[in-house]
Amino acid sequence: MQQLADRSTTLTPSLTLAIDAKAKKLKADGVDVCGFGAGEPDFDTPQHIKDAAIAALQAGFTKYTPSSGTPELRAAIAAKLKTENGLDYKPSQVIVNCGAKHSCYNAIIATCNPGDEVIIPAPFWLSYPEMVKLAGAIPVIVPTSEANGFKLTPDQFRDAMTPATKLIILNSPGNPTGSVYSADELKALAEVALEEEILMLSDEIYEKITYDGTAFTSLASLGKEIYDLTITVNGFSKAYSMTGWRLGYIAAPEPIAAAIDSIQSHSTSNPTSFAQKGALAGLKGDQSFIGEMVKAFSERRAYMHDRLTKIPGITCVKPMGAFYMLPNISSFGLSSESFCTKLLEQQNVACVPGVAFGSDAHMRLSYASSMENITKGLDRIEAFCASLRA
Numbered sequence: 578m579q580q581l582a583d584r585s586t587t588l589t590p591s592l593t594l595a596i597d598a599k600a601k602k603l604k605a606d607g608v609d610v611c612g613f614g615a616g617e618p619d620f621d622t623p624q625h626i627k628d629a630a631i632a633a634l635q636a637g638f639t640k641y642t643p644s645s646g647t648p649e650l651r652a653a654i655a656a657k658l659k660t661e662n663g664l665d666y667k668p669s670q671v672i673v674n675c676g677a678k679h680s681c682y683n684a685i686i687a688t689c690n691p692g693d694e695v696i697i698p699a700p701f702w703l704s705y706p707e708m709v710k711l712a713g714a715i716p717v718i719v720p721t722s723e724a725n726g727f728k729l730t731p732d733q734f735r736d737a738m739t740p741a742t743k744l745i746i747l748n749s750p751g752n753p754t755g756s757v758y759s760a761d762e763l764k765a766l767a768e769v770a771l772e773e774e775i776l777m778l779s780d781e782i783y784e785k786i787t788y789d790g791t792a793f794t795s796l797a798s799l800g801k802e803i804y805d806l807t808i809t810v811n812g813f814s815k816a817y818s819m820t821g822w823r824l825g826y827i828a829a830p831e832p833i834a835a836a837i838d839s840i841q842s843h844s845t846s847n848p849t850s851f852a853q854k855g856a857l858a859g860l861k862g863d864q865s866f867i868g869e870m871v872k873a874f875s876e877r878r879a880y881m882h883d884r885l886t887k888i889p890g891i892t893c894v895k896p897m898g899a900f901y902m903l904p905n906i907s908s909f910g911l912s913s914e915s916f917c918t919k920l921l922e923q924q925n926v927a928c929v930p931g932v933a934f935g936s937d938a939h940m941r942l943s944y945a946s947s948m949e950n951i952t953k954g955l956d957r958i959e960a961f962c963a964s965l966r967a
Contacts, residue, residue: 578774605750611954629858633851642840646673663798677812677825689714693743698729699935718895727754750783755896907938924957
């Protein structure tokens with residue numbers, strides 16, 4: 578008798594974790610490894626956020642909250658979305674989850690039936706297709722082009738649609754590409770979705786991390802019809818360097834929000850009580866930390882892009898948001914997994930193979946690490962590429 582459910586056997590093992598495990602073993606053995614795999618800011622959580630959580634603990638705020646989050650935090654998120662994003666959500670339409678990853682998963686589980694198709698532009702964040710599979714739905718991967726900054730076009734969207742299409746997932750600013758869709762680009766995609774009333778999941782977790790004056794636009798802000806089809810996902814991990822706190826949120830039309838609340842009530846229940854107090858302090862407190870962090874990311878981004886594009890055989894689209902770079906390494910004739918494995922073995926540099934994100938022509942580097950690590954690591958990447966061309 579098969580003991581595992583079919584859904585658990587369809588998942589793709591994480592190459593990110595596999596590379597990370599090798600890198601950690603080398604470090605444990607005393608090897609100087611330069612890691613570029615980090616998907617989190619290398620800054621500490623701001624002190625006023627930590628203080629609020631500590632105060633909540635000391636005050637005994639350690640019990641259950643409503644499964645959807647505290648009313649106070651939901652109201653603050655609704656106010657934030659209205660003030661910063663032009664989105665008019667009632668607190669009842671906001672559900673606080675255990676991280677934005679959990680938000681995405683809940684949204685997919687709440688809306689997708691077995692056999693439904695979900696359109697995912699590639700390169701994509703590696704968990705999207707796996708979440709879709711867990712819902713019994715079918716991921717439909719649509720490759721995008723470096724020529725337009727890895728952005729899905731309306732024609733590509735339309736060509737990928739079938740009568741079974743239920744949802745499209747958009748991530749702007751994007752992981753791993755750093756792509757940021759303009760308001761016009763989002764509106765053009767939304768008009769395609771409106772033709773067949775396709776739901777749109779807009780993952781906006783990197784909204785505050787953009788460069789060179791690039792404007793961020795929330796998809797649901799582009800009109801009432803679009804708003805009614807959009808599930809907005811955001812959270813605290815990236816902007817407030819709160820990755821381990823596990824706090825994200827969705828804002829959605831009432832029926833979808835209610836369904837997600839019900840799902841959460843029977844799975845995780847509420848997000849951690851005292852962490853929610855920290856998140857509230859993050860929303861209501863000094864925001865200057867974010868600008869300082871983005872300034873540091875911008876400097877690292879400029880340096881990394883300049884270095885990478887000077888390496889013979891590498892091309893690289895300049896990211897306009899998030900903190901990742903996706904250099905094209907296809908000219909070296911290796912798969913991305915082979916390239917990254919050899920790079921780790923020969924130069925002690927840990928990068929994530931692009932195949933994990935749906936593009937075997939690339940590898941992903943995070944610049945959420947020190948300039949010292951970036952400089953040393955790029956020196957080693959340059960030496961490794963030279964050895965491959967020798």
